[in-house]
Amino acid sequence: MIELRSDTFTLPTEEMIRAMSQAKLGDDVYKEDPTVNRLEELSAEMLGKEDACFLPSGTMANLTSLLTHCPRGTKVLVGNETDIYIYEAGGASVCGGVIYEPIATQPDGKLLLEDLEAAFPVDPEDPQFSLPSLICLENTHNRCGGRVLPLDYLREVQQFAYQKSLPVHMDGARVFHAAVALQRPVSEITAYADSIQFCLSKGLSSPVGSMVAGTKSFIEGVRRWRKLLGGGMRQAGVIAAAGIVSLTHMVDRLAEDHHHAQQFAIGLKDISGIAVDLNQVETNIVFFKITDERFTWESFIEAMRAENVLLAELGHGRIRAVFHRGVSSSDVDQALAKIDKVMKQGPL
Numbered sequence: 001m002i003e004l005r006s007d008t009f010t011l012p013t014e015e016m017i018r019a020m021s022q023a024k025l026g027d028d029v030y031k032e033d034p035t036v037n038r039l040e041e042l043s044a045e046m047l048g049k050e051d052a053c054f055l056p057s058g059t060m061a062n063l064t065s066l067l068t069h070c071p072r073g074t075k076v077l078v079g080n081e082t083d084i085y086i087y088e089a090g091g092a093s094v095c096g097g098v099i100y101e102p103i104a105t106q107p108d109g110k111l112l113l114e115d116l117e118a119a120f121p122v123d124p125e126d127p128q129f130s131l132p133s134l135i136c137l138e139n140t141h142n143r144c145g146g147r148v149l150p151l152d153y154l155r156e157v158q159q160f161a162y163q164k165s166l167p168v169h170m171d172g173a174r175v176f177h178a179a180v181a182l183q184r185p186v187s188e189i190t191a192y193a194d195s196i197q198f199c200l201s202k203g204l205s206s207p208v209g210s211m212v213a214g215t216k217s218f219i220e221g222v223r224r225w226r227k228l229l230g231g232g233m234r235q236a237g238v239i240a241a242a243g244i245v246s247l248t249h250m251v252d253r254l255a256e257d258h259h260h261a262q263q264f265a266i267g268l269k270d271i272s273g274i275a276v277d278l279n280q281v282e283t284n285i286v287f288f289k290i291t292d293e294r295f296t297w298e299s300f301i302e303a304m305r306a307e308n309v310l311l312a313e314l315g316h317g318r319i320r321a322v323f324h325r326g327v328s329s330s331d332v333d334q335a336l337a338k339i340d341k342v343m344k345q346g347p348l
């Protein structure tokens, strides 16, 4: 099977399994798991923040961040194509009485400042209006094809947020992909956000876990919400050990996944019945559409599954292919050959 549905399918490396079996452990709810403590320190250091907190998932990392930033009855300004808005079960509304204000997402993942501005009430003193309390950005932007938000843009949003006295939260599930694509240390990106979450469990290959980083007092808030949500984990060093390997050994190799995404997109361009925009491919994600009218996206995915290539639809009938440690350059060639074959054959 060639697994292109997601980078969440990556399995832990041998080195991770060794680190997990040898990890020094303690009760993390007492803050006495040395391996979790090390992962949190290392994350804070790499992201240039005061502190960090280990969480079981990106969803809980975003949720605890939103709950810490946003008082009840306020609005979080969030892109209408983001994971937070689409895929996280409305958690901040359920748990925190927070309104999600969906902002139009540009094709490159940006939210326009004028659209953010329009979410502010003309008269903030008028008690009729819910007030914005947070701006969220996603970087890289998954549903925009893994696009990287430019540093200039991040600076503009930071300045805008500062004028409005609002914090910025970055859903950086794949922020290390952004750093590798820009060839900059990740801290140059995260400097533009007050809080960041990133996933250890995607391209970085850990089996479980996400980190949130921010100020000390913000992270205290995250820890309280994590406990309330049932995410206080005891000997979590067992999984944190893999996270340390992710941060120390798995970041630089993401460039390989980006090359494979390029190789795949370039190959796709030559297959008739498929539309792909090479300019949109910046990291490890490739979106394409089936233009051959014999196929629906469902029948295409089904035909590819029969050829042992796994793909998924990710909104608006687009097919997403995600490149990760489990996909080699020869897998890319094979997947392209299978797609070519399926397009010649037609649906099953």
Ligand SMILES: *Cc1c(COP(=O)(O)O)cnc(C)c1O
Pocket: 056, 057, 058, 059, 060, 062, 083, 084, 138, 142, 171, 173, 174, 199, 201, 210
């Ligand atoms: C995967 C993902 C998340 C959620 O992470 P989980 O660990 O699956 O809960 C959040 N944001 C983005 C952009 C993601 O890709």
